[in-house]
Amino acid sequence: MIAPCGPPKKEAGKRKGEAQREACHKYNSAAGCNREKCKFDHRCTKCGEKGHGASSCSN
Ligand SMILES: [Zn+2]
C-alpha cells in the first residue's frame, strides 16, 4: 500500500444537494484548460487536489 502524504480525503465538498463534478480532463492535460467558466472541476485526477493538473502532479 502507498502511504499518503496527508489525511485521506475522498470528498472535499460538504455542500448539500450538489453532486461532485467531474474533473476537467483538459485541465489535467499538458495543454491545460483555458475556459473562463469551466463546468468541470479543476482538480488533479491523480491526487485529487486543486491548484494543479495531473500533468504537473508531483505526487
Ligand atoms: Zn476546465
Ligand SMILES: [Zn+2]
Ligand atoms: Zn496532483
